[in-house]
Amino acid sequence: MSTKHSTRPRLIRRELRRDLVAGTMLIAAATLVPTFMGNLFWQQAMLLAAVYVIAAVGLDVLRSQAEQMSFGQGAVLGVAAYVAALANGVWEKPLIVAAGLGLAAGMVTGMLMALPSLRVQSYYLGFVTLAGALALPDLIIKFKDQTQALTGVNVFLDGINEPLVGSLNWLTIGVTLLAVLAIFGGAVLRSSGFGRAMLLAGESPEAAVTVGLRPGQLRLQAFALSSFAASVAGVCYVGVIQYVGSGSFTLALSVMLYFVVIVGGPGKVLGPILGVVLLYIVPDHLLAGLLDYRLLIYGTLVLVVMLVMPEGIAGGLDRLLRKLSKRSDDRSRTLISLAPILAAAPRAEVSESDEARTPLLVVDDVRRSFGSVKALDGASMTVERGTVHAIVGPNGSGKTTLLNAISGLISVDSGTVELEGRDITSTSASARARLGLGRTFQQPRVLDSLSVWENIDCGRRSAHQIEWFEEAIAAYAAEWDTMNSGVLPHGQRRFVEVLRALHAGPSLVALDEPAAGLSHGERLEFGQLLRDVAKTTTVTVLIVEHDLDLVWNIADTITVVDGGRVIASGTPAELRNSTTIAHLFVGVDHVAG
């Protein structure tokens, strides 16, 4: 740990910048070249392509950042466009008012489609949003008197399409800028803590709640961003086409936008642009004669791209470029070390305050059954502050269930859990995390698409972060930020999860079998870290562990669980002579003794 690096968050991650430059140039060239050449047909075609890029960037936020499936983006775009067109062409509102009404209507539609995401996910959510996209054209026809479905609605652009230079007009400038802003907005979100929180909530809602995030709220926020982009696209659509009719926003539009994201490359800056080129410009313009085969072309392209480049065109190009440049990428380095963090730990132990004498956590007579299996059968335990408290017991004895009951990942049938004297039995997992309960899992929840540092830095942080720990990891933030978590070995993934839990500033961190899969050296470092944390801070460590050697060496208190009950609890010295539990520790006498 020689040099200190800044952890100041960057607005846009370095590796996204090249693609942003390329994307900006592509969008600007696409819309401005035909404009300056005076080719009105291609000018309009490219502006419409830019409109689709805006909507696709929004959909990509949902798909790649929040891991939500929506086939309703075309419907949101359609409602925004239709209302803006009606407001201008029929209700005779000025353009700015019409645009505002369109945006509002699109947002309301988007949020209505988002509500089911609080209850259903994945394909179920996809089907619900698909229903919205299917319903829109029918609704437009059903209310034909209000929507003027039979004649369609013409829009009057009040001069924003008057040429300034050549055929350049405010509309072209505006749509081009908005498309560029959209790809920048996507990159800023991807680089932000908010974006990482969304990703964690999408990929592992369980892990997200243990760092104090609210996955449902994050999903709604992702829908709001995505709907906003679709609504902006809808309003721009009206400007570009100057007409809406009953056939303008069919299911095919929503399907196309979804495939644009998948085929273009989910989570990539250039994805929406490349997707629009392949799924709109190529079939609708370059292969105009094959218009009848659009759906067939979609299907074939999706199949081929998914076969050759499962990560989409932009992802595949990325991979190819990395191979060609033969850069042994920084992100392929695979080792993080706890040694510098251990070296930074102060030697002095924290003094015991009055507060420290009251127990941190009290579990009283907790019961939880799964069908006929009594996973917890009246378990009770007390965890003192600033200690390492281990829970041990045979396989299936209820240890993980006990941790889950403590961190709120499952509800209990009866009994109570108290944290710092406060009954948290019916408090949500996310709220418990915000009260200071951190947690890791048997299978580490590490996001491969994020760097090591981003994985550590993606939860909420309390006001009680561990000062020396924060200083130590800050010195490594820049280096870890260039490391790809996808290639970390299993043991190192555990480290990342534990560092994430400690970085949140917990009062208690509950670790589920953290030593499984660690090498001997890693175990020693890891045990030392847990001891240091408990000794030199007010953080308490609660650890479920099968590695009894480790437990015996680092735990202040050991609770033994069997059959869903606590059958013994005490210091290692006290348990050493207990005959009741001797059978559970055959083979570790050398440690105990």
Ligand SMILES: Nc1ncnc2c1ncn2[C@@H]1O[C@H](COP(=O)(O)OP(=O)(O)OP(=O)(O)O)[C@@H](O)[C@H]1O
């Ligand atoms: N979600 C669930 N549904 C049904 N049964 C469950 C569920 N979770 C746990 N169980 C059962 O409850 C009992 C206790 O499981 P638990 O995972 O808490 O044990 P454990 O001590 O952590 O085991 P291990 O050491 O193998 O991880 C087991 O019989 C298990 O099969």
